[in-house]
Amino acid sequence: MNADLLAAASDGTAIGYPLLFGLVLLGSVVPVVPTGAVVGAAAAFAMTTDALGLPLVLAASTLGALAGDLITFAICRFGGPSAVRWVTRGQHAERIDEVREQFRRHGWQIVVTGRLLPAGRIPVLVAAGALAYPWRRLVPASLLATFLWALAYALLGVVSGGVFDSPLVATLIATVLVLAVGGVLNVVGARRRVPAPVTRRPERCESA
Known part of the structure; x- marks a missing residue:
């Protein structure tokens, strides 16, 4: 995937930017593309x-993610129960219900944080669709969220590109960094969602 991105970019910007936009858009709707790795590699x-x-990479990544989020929101809002089940496959129902309650209280802040937190984007968009969140509020909140998301992953690529002169090595290292950071965040997020076990104090034995 990253090799295809490099090859297309080397042929000219007319191919590289649309390819970057398309991959991020696809991965934001159907999770078959690691979008963070694509942004970092680019x-x-x-x-x-x-x-x-770099500015156009950031812009294309932001717009691709924004378009993907808005399409996902539209599916959740207008697609019916079967479409929502398709979007939420692999998601925990308890997590979605929790986000829905938070969404009622915080609104656009949840849209922003949901994009940045691991496994937070889909529950937030499902909640927004179920609550018929207004487009006029969703679009600016999603734009801010996707910009911050793209900026975070692009910075990992900038670090890699600033250390290594070879485009191939820098791209590979950026991809590894993004995947490693994403893996750590997913583990931390999963541990935070697991309830702590309830410990019981041992009963004291009284002597006769």
């Missing part, structure tokens, strides 16, 4: 070559 490639520009 940023690393932009740091080590002149084929891509």
